Amino acid sequence: MRHRQAIALAAVALVGLTGCDGPDPNNLETYYDDPVTTSAPVHAEPRVSQAQAAPEKPAVPDLGPLAERALLTDADVAEEGVEPASGEVSGCLADGPSVGSRTATWRYPGASLLSHRVLAFPDRSAAQAVAETECAGKTVSVPVQPGVELQRAWRDGKTCTVMLAKGSLVSELTVSASTEARAVDAAKRLLPAMTAKLTAQQ
Numbered sequence: 027m028r029h030r031q032a033i034a035l036a037a038v039a040l041v042g043l044t045g046c047d048g049p050d051p052n053n054l055e056t057y058y059d060d061p062v063t064t065s066a067p068v069h070a071e072p073r074v075s076q077a078q079a080a081p082e083k084p085a086v087p088d089l090g091p092l093a094e095r096a097l098l099t100d101a102d103v104a105e106e107g108v109e110p111a112s113g114e115v116s117g118c119l120a121d122g123p124s125v126g127s128r129t130a131t132w133r134y135p136g137a138s139l140l141s142h143r144v145l146a147f148p149d150r151s152a153a154q155a156v157a158e159t160e161c162a163g164k165t166v167s168v169p170v171q172p173g174v175e176l177q178r179a180w181r182d183g184k185t186c187t188v189m190l191a192k193g194s195l196v197s198e199l200t201v202s203a204s205t206e207a208r209a210v211d212a213a214k215r216l217l218p219a220m221t222a223k224l225t226a227q228q
């Protein structure tokens with residue numbers, strides 16, 4: 027009787043051992059298996075380059091050729107009896123790094139000097155530039171020119187300066203003569219030629 031009970035207990039113990047879940051610590055093929063990952067993969071956010079983040083600034087247009095076409099030529103001043111000259115161009119209109127300009131200078135038979143400068147303003151109107159400018163001396167009255175937006179003139183000693191503005195261009199003429207009257211007269215004579223060249227470009 028005792029022998030049968032011992033056999034029964036042994037059988038129950040064997041069934042219990044073989045029915046347990048979990049890996050066999052002595053089976054290296056199953057005990058060290060990696061656990062199954064159930065979390066979703068992480069996607070990296072696309073990186074935005076600096077070129078995409080910051081839009082490029084528009085390039086400043088080159089208005090130099092436009093200013094050159096409005097510049098007086100030797101033929102335009104031939105009746106003044108002047109000869110082409112070089113040297114510092116006088117004028118009181120301030121320019122800047124973004125301003126395109128063209129200049130020309132002539133000399134009378136004496137020491138008198140005639141200079142013409144055309145400036146192009148890409149970031150503001152020419153009339154605004156002239157309105158904000160104050161030349162030395164007193165204002166002088168000159169004939170009103172058709173087709174221009176703003177004109178101003180000054181006389182300072184023996185020098186007369188005239189400015190005409192239209193669109194993005196300023197036409198600035200400076201005459202330094204032996205007398206103030208001659209300087210003003212020369213500026214008045216050249217006004218029609220200045221106006222014709224300036225208004226033809228706008």
